[in-house]
Amino acid sequence: MRMTKRTDMTTKKAVFIRTSAIILALLVSAIFILLLGHNPLDVYVSMIDGAFGSAYRIKDTLTISIPLIVTSIGILIAFKMKFWNIGAEGQILMGAFVASFIALNFIELPKLLLLPLMFVGGFIGGGLWALIPAVLKVRFDTNETIITLMMNYIAIKWITFLQYGPWRDPKSMGFPKIANFTDNAILPKVFGIHAGWIIAIAIIIVVTIFMNRSKRGYEITVVGESVDTARYAGMNVKKIIITSLFVSGGICGIVGMMEASAVNQTLTSQLSAGYGYTAIITTWLSGLKSIVVLPVSILFAAMIKGGSFIQTAYQIPQSAAKVLQSMILFFVIGSEFFVQYKIVFTNQINKLVKEVKQ
Amino acid sequence: MKKLISLLLALTLVVALAGCGKTPETEVPNNETPNNETPEVNEAAKDMIVGFIYVGPIGDGGYTYAHDQGRLYLEEQLGVKTIYKESVPETQDVEQEIRNMIDQGATAIFATSFGYMDYVAKISKEYPEVAFFHCSGYLTTDNMANYFGRIYQARYLSGIVAGLKTETNEIGYVAAFPIPEVVRGINAFTLGAQSVNPDVVVKVTWTSTWYDPAKEKEAAIALLDGGVDIIAQHQDTTGPQQAAEERGAFSIGYNTDMSTMAPKAYMTAPIWNWGPYYVAQTQAVIDGTFTSHAYWEGMAEDIVRLAPLTANAPEGAAEAVDAATAKILDGSEYIFEGPLYDQAGEVKVAEGVKMTDEEMLSINWFVKGVEGKIEQ
Numbered sequence: 001m002r003m004t005k006r007t008d009m010t011t012k013k014a015v016f017i018r019t020s021a022i023i024l025a026l027l028v029s030a031i032f033i034l035l036l037g038h039n040p041l042d043v044y045v046s047m048i049d050g051a052f053g054s055a056y057r058i059k060d061t062l063t064i065s066i067p068l069i070v071t072s073i074g075i076l077i078a079f080k081m082k083f084w085n086i087g088a089e090g091q092i093l094m095g096a097f098v099a100s101f102i103a104l105n106f107i108e109l110p111k112l113l114l115l116p117l118m119f120v121g122g123f124i125g126g127g128l129w130a131l132i133p134a135v136l137k138v139r140f141d142t143n144e145t146i147i148t149l150m151m152n153y154i155a156i157k158w159i160t161f162l163q164y165g166p167w168r169d170p171k172s173m174g175f176p177k178i179a180n181f182t183d184n185a186i187l188p189k190v191f192g193i194h195a196g197w198i199i200a201i202a203i204i205i206v207v208t209i210f211m212n213r214s215k216r217g218y219e220i221t222v223v224g225e226s227v228d229t230a231r232y233a234g235m236n237v238k239k240i241i242i243t244s245l246f247v248s249g250g251i252c253g254i255v256g257m258m259e260a261s262a263v264n265q266t267l268t269s270q271l272s273a274g275y276g277y278t279a280i281i282t283t284w285l286s287g288l289k290s291i292v293v294l295p296v297s298i299l300f301a302a303m304i305k306g307g308s309f310i311q312t313a314y315q316i317p318q319s320a321a322k323v324l325q326s327m328i329l330f331f332v333i334g335s336e337f338f339v340q341y342k343i344v345f346t347n348q349i350n351k352l353v354k355e356v357k358q
Numbered sequence: 359m360k361k362l363i364s365l366l367l368a369l370t371l372v373v374a375l376a377g378c379g380k381t382p383e384t385e386v387p388n389n390e391t392p393n394n395e396t397p398e399v400n401e402a403a404k405d406m407i408v409g410f411i412y413v414g415p416i417g418d419g420g421y422t423y424a425h426d427q428g429r430l431y432l433e434e435q436l437g438v439k440t441i442y443k444e445s446v447p448e449t450q451d452v453e454q455e456i457r458n459m460i461d462q463g464a465t466a467i468f469a470t471s472f473g474y475m476d477y478v479a480k481i482s483k484e485y486p487e488v489a490f491f492h493c494s495g496y497l498t499t500d501n502m503a504n505y506f507g508r509i510y511q512a513r514y515l516s517g518i519v520a521g522l523k524t525e526t527n528e529i530g531y532v533a534a535f536p537i538p539e540v541v542r543g544i545n546a547f548t549l550g551a552q553s554v555n556p557d558v559v560v561k562v563t564w565t566s567t568w569y570d571p572a573k574e575k576e577a578a579i580a581l582l583d584g585g586v587d588i589i590a591q592h593q594d595t596t597g598p599q600q601a602a603e604e605r606g607a608f609s610i611g612y613n614t615d616m617s618t619m620a621p622k623a624y625m626t627a628p629i630w631n632w633g634p635y636y637v638a639q640t641q642a643v644i645d646g647t648f649t650s651h652a653y654w655e656g657m658a659e660d661i662v663r664l665a666p667l668t669a670n671a672p673e674g675a676a677e678a679v680d681a682a683t684a685k686i687l688d689g690s691e692y693i694f695e696g697p698l699y700d701q702a703g704e705v706k707v708a709e710g711v712k713m714t715d716e717e718m719l720s721i722n723w724f725v726k727g728v729e730g731k732i733e734q
Binding site for chain 2: 054056057060164175176177180263264265266268270271273308309311312313315317318319
């Protein structure tokens with residue numbers, strides 16, 4: 001038995017593999033739910049109901065999807081270059097850090113000035129943080145996966161330090177909490193959802209055009225396909241990597257600004273809530289297509305929201321709800337393997353070899 | 359291929375249907391609950407939904423477990439439906455969870471950790487028809503009560519047990535956050551220990567966690583390595599207890615009876631008894647008599663207790679605890695009554711003067727005999 005890369009993948013086959021993966025996931029999870037003493041069908045229906053069952057729930061699901069969408073787009077730019085940026089979590093936090101610095105120190109600025117300033121600050125914060133692994137990569141050829149991952153922990157510890165130390169709200173009576181933002185530092189709501197959704201859509205449009213229509217977008221794709229080709233074509237590969245990573249991290253930094261401003265209304269070390277890692281999955285599942293990021297992220301947000309809903313509706317422990325979500329993920333991501341590769345059994349190989357020999 | 363899909367689909371159905379057959383009593387999720395947040399005042403108890411928000415998992419064997427026992431007691435006594443959410447961080451998440459619970463029909467919410475306070479206060483104004491209860495804070499609004507217990511009374515008693523037991527006269531205290539509640543507990547514990555053993559020193563280490571078993575255990579080990587022979591704690595886990603157990607030291611627990619977690623070390627613990635309060639308040643909401651309040655009662659109301667002493671407790675401890683309990687109940691032992699000295703030995707509370715509740719609730723200094731620093 002061995003694995004070979006598929007060359008015969010058709011859309012029809014891919015859809016089949018993915019569909020059966022989801023069905024299998026539901027089936028295995030059903031057994032798990034049964035063991036917990038609940039009716040799987042009810043639980044599934046209730047998950048969907050929890051995510052989309054009312055205007056409030058849809059709004060909530062969309063609110064969760066906003067950071068996923070924007071982070072995925074940011075990661076996507078790096079992934080297109082085959083630069084494995086696992087550091088979105090840290091880039092989100094550093095973006096939030098700079099945005100919060102502005103929010104907490106320029107409280108007298110009017111909203112119309114303060115928010116754009118925070119937006120730019122968030123972009124620069126995330127961008128600069130991503131610049132470090134990019135420079136290390138082009139200068140010393142370091143492994144970007146490890147460096148970006150490790151830098152997440154530095155960012156988390158930095159925010160924790162601020163929260164427990166110099167930035168702690170003196171009014172919090174010893175509790176480690178940074179002061180809440182004033183009203184003029186909070187993103188307004190548009191149609192009941194914070195204005196981040198407009199930013200998310202704008203970013204999707206801009207990045208889609210950028211990746212497909214601009215010279216730099218084309219260059220990024222070429223670098224991703226083959227660095228040698230890019231070099232041969234006279235492209236400045238180092239410059240492309242560095243500027244694209246700045247944009248990639250910058251977009252993640254915007255997420256930090258939005259989460260700090262609209263959702264938490266302050267800076268906390270738990271601000272990112274794992275979006276930086278979840279977005280790696282959504283980016284991958286989108287097939288690195290910026291438009292596809294939108295539905296994938298919304299479905300993912302629905303899964304998070306639905307999973308949270310069944311916890312209270314059925315009194316399922318948090319850990320069990322997480323197992324359910326992970327099970328679905330495991331099958332869906334696992335199915336990607338079968339889209340890319342096929343398993344060939346030895347007797348089939350022998351047959352093939354014979355055919356070739358004849 | 360299509361055959362495979364339909365086969366899988368059929369299998370899913372079979373499993374699902376089997377589920378229907380096996381568990382006909384499965385509760386139907388409350389899809390029909392109106393989302394318009396206008397509950398009628400005189401709903402029958404069984405139609406009422408009460409939400410609980412926990413900072414840790416209900417299996418923490420400590421703080422959250424104690425609250426969850428209160429929730430179960432409430433269900434049993436009144437027959438109301440309760441919903442709960444575990445491990446909700448002390449961030450904006452709590453606001454989200456409260457909205458979710460209200461969306462699912464909850465008309466009373468108990469938020470059980472200090473760090474939820476600002477968020478609960480904020481959201482209470484948005485939902486004036488919902489009754490909010492916040493545990494261990496100091497803010498109230500028109501429809502948000504705060505509640506807590508004078509656990510320091512039970513801590514004082516546990517200090518007596520530790521003070522009699524210690525041989526090195528050094529007791530370790532694994533503390534959570536430098537907030538008044540924790541500081542007050544350390545002071546009461548120290549005063550209790552000093553009441554039977556004036557030479558006692560209480561060494562404090564901060565973990566800045568409510569729920570991190572590994573970190574809290576490590577902090578206890580560091581204290582034990584520093585020469586203490588008894589460990590007391592203020593977190594929601596049993597980590598420090600296990601440290602004492604492994605090192606052959608003794609321990610004072612917190613929140614619930616932890617005797618099974620550290621059978622060779624555990625002596626007793628100040629514990630919570632939330633059930634009666636939850637029943638009384640939920641009944642008030644059902645009757646429409648709920649009003650915002652600040653509830654802070656102690657052993658007299660049985661909301662706090664000292665867990666039964668185990669065989670590890672020193673000789674004479676039971677008698678000393680009983681005597682002190684009687685004095686607390688009849689009011690002759692107030693605990694925070696002068697003369698009280700701060701760490702430098704300066705008089706903080708003059709002889710005969712009793713600290714007011716406000717002073718106790720905002721206490722930010724350690725009494726003499728505590729080794730540790732409060733970051734301001």
